[in-house]
Amino acid sequence: MALIRLESLTKHYRDVVALEDLTLELEPGIIGLVGSNGAGKSTLIRVLLGLLKPTSGRAFVLDHDVAREGTAVRAMVGYMPEHDALPPDLPASELVAHMAELSGLPRAAARERTADVLRHVGLYEERYRPIGGYSTGMRQRVALAQALVHDPRLLLLDEPTNGLDPTGRDQMLELVRRTGTEFGIAILLASHLLGEIERTCDYLVAIESGRLVRAAPLAAFTGRTGVVRVELDDDAARLGARLASAGLANRVDGRSVFVALEGGDGYDRIRDAVVELDAGLVRIEQERRTLEDLFRDDGAAEGVA
Amino acid sequence: MSGAAGGLGRGPADGPGRGATVGAAGDSIYDLGYRGYQGVRLGRAHAVASLVRQSFRQSWGMGRPGRAKIVPFGLAAIATVPAVVALGISALAKQLGAADMIEAASPIRYETYYPVIGQVVFLFAAAQAPELLARDQRHRVLALFFSRAIRREDYAAAKLLALGAAMLAFLLFPLAVIFVGRALLAADVVAGVAADAGAVPAIVGEALLTAWLLAAMSLAIASFTPRRAYATAAIFAVVVIPAATVGVLSELAPGQVVGAVSLFSPGDVLDGANAFVFGHAQAGPPSASMPSLAYVGSALAMIVVSTAVLVARFLRIEP
Incomplete structure (x- = not known):
């Protein structure tokens, strides 16, 4: 059974195109939905x-x-909105319990689940105080708790790290990751920060201007590149020249040489060259693609086309 | 039933080990207090009932700091004062042996009670309708409500039911005080109850009409602004301006025009409907006599329009 299936989904706001002909099928997992601001992430979630209501498609x-x-x-779905949506006059315990009942849980079960979930997100004594006095980090946890309280099959998280400091950001992403892996709740995490997606998700959907750019397992985006980075403790220009004369295409950047390897004895030739020059070798490592590369490449490709 | 439901929510993972995890993790977010839920899910009707109950409590300021209770309970007290005074006078008159005379002269009786407390009832609607709606729009909580197992029209209906029930309680309480008081003051309690029982359908009927009309109208107005004060002012304007117009017109141009205008004034409409339920064929401002049934028709039309506007507003609103 597909978690999410889109068939030519299109949404127009008067003359603005928010989603254009999205066709997609996603299996349960932790899915990152990435795109710049205004790419259509929030629209898709809504x-x-x-x-x-979509303009057309299903x-x-x-x-x-x-x-x-x-x-x-x-x-079956839990939703954490992008914007602050919490009433300041209610304590977290009341709000979350009420939300659980609105998802169909009986009263007693709602209270019990509320206690569990607030503990899960790390809210303790504060839960009995009105939300108006909470820090941003605490509010985001309440927002996550209300999305989780009815034990949904799918969590839709719209920019859950909005407004958080680096520590809060790390904790929130870790919490999301654990919720997805350990409790088997599928997650669609929308973010404009590639780094967040890369750390948290195992599948990625990239949209831009309402169109699908790419949807694939994260590994396909960040796989090996066939480039090896050789880092020295000194200027690397001499090594670069030596490798070039040995027939290995490379690029020198400060103390590093990036060498394109096409199998064979590439590593041996690098080692030999380093020994001959008596250079101080710090490390040799496989270069991995990052998501930023993907977007940079696509941008370049579009520019050429 | 709720006990059984609570039992279902308690999973096998609930053991002493759970508490140890909390202690070890302290205030860290890494603590795992989470487990799945295999219990019953009651669906939409339960969700709506929960929203009605929560909103009803909200309309009386229950579960809030004392400040929130001052207005609703204060107004309810004011609306009950005439009933208590009337009963006191009756009791006194009875002691003095002048009960019949006072009974005939008293301005406070079942059929005059709603017109007497009319202004207080409007105030309650104007103050508490925004209480039920403004916060959810102002702080964008609607996004959370609309992403639950309810529909948008359910939200509107739940708010209407809640405020309607609150107003029904507000209206019926003073009359219940009179009813019980008179029964206790009567020489023969059973005969006293029997004598007043005939008024009950009219009392309840008018209360239902008033509660539904004012709740729907004030919620429909309040749904258009996230600002409580604006909503209260607008609701009051919709009641006061037509009433004042009717008052001025009856001075300047008495006659059928005034009667027609009064069909658009919620206050006059409710007074006219009150006259109808208590068996008067004619009603209306002093200078224009109208068939009282016309006011009932107007009240029903206002109810339909207000309810439709309220629901339409929430079907369209961007959460």
């Missing part, structure tokens, strides 16, 4: 929740049509 969550079975979909 369509999946049935909060927005969307399914766990095989339920979001346009026709919105209530059934929302009962």
Whole structure:
């Protein structure tokens, strides 16, 4: 059963295109939804929740049509909005318990789940104080708790690290990662920060201007590149020249030489060259692609086309 | 039933080991207090009922600091004062042997009670309708409500039911005080109850009409602004301006025009409907007599329009 299935999903706001002809099928897992601000991430999430009606096309969550079975979909889904959406006058315990009941949990179960979930996100005594007095980090935890309280099959997290400091960011991502891996809840994590996606997710969907750029397992984006980085404790220009004369294409950058290897005895030739020059070798490592490379490449490709 | 449900929520993982994890992790976010939920899921009807209950409590300031209770309970007290005073006077008159005379002269009785407390009822609606809606829009909590197992129209309906029920309680309480008081003051309690029982359908009927009309109208207005004060002012304006217009017009141009205008004034409409339920064929401002049934028709039309506007607003609103 597909977690999310989109069929030519299109959403226009008057003359602005938010989503254009998205067709996609996603299996359960931790899925990163990446794109710059205004790429259509929030719009997609809101369509999946049935909060927005698509202009055309269809969307399914766990095989339920979001346009026709919105209530059934929302009962199985937890949503953490991008913006602050918490009432300042209620304590977290009350808000989260009320939200659990609104997802269909009986009263007693709602109270019990609230206690569990608030503990899970790391809120203790504060839960009985009104949310108005919470720090941003605490508010984000409450927002996550209310999304988790009814034990959803899918979590839709829209920029969950918004406004957090680096420590809070790390903790939130770790919490998301654990929620996905240890409790088997599928997650769609929207972010404009590639680094967050790279650390947290195992599948990636990239959209730009409402169009699908690419959807693939994260490994496919960040696989090996066939380039080896050789780092020395001194200027690397001499090594670069030596390797070039030995027939190895390379690029020198300060103390590092980036060498393109095409199998064979490349490592041996690097080792020999280093020994001959009596250079201080710090390390030899495989270069990995990062997501930034992907977007840079795509940008360049578009520029050429 | 709730006990059984609580039992279902308790999974096998719930053991002493859980507490140890908390202690070890301290205030760290890495603590795992999480487990799945295999219990029953009651669905939409339960969700809506929960929203109604929560909103009803909200309309009386329950579960909030004392400040939030001052306005609703203060107004309810004011609305009950005439009932208590009337009962006191009746009791006194009875002691003095002048009960019949006072009974005939008293301005406070079942059929005059709602018109007497009319202004207080409007105040309650104007103050508490924004209480139920403004926060959810101002702090964008609607996004959380609308992403639950309910529909948008359920949200509107739940708020209407909650405020309607709160207003029903507000309206019926003073009359219940009079009813019980009169029964206790009567020489024969059973005969006293029997004598007043005939008024009950009219009392309840008018209360239902008033509660639904004012709740729907004030919620419909309040749904258009996240600012409580604006909503309160607007609700009051919708009640006061037509009433004042009717007052001025009856001075300047008495006649059928005033009667027609009064069909658009919520206060006059409710007074007219009150006259109808208590068996008066004619009603309306002093200078224009209208069939009282027309006011009932107007009240129903206002209810339909207000309810439709309220639901339409929440179907369109961007959460």
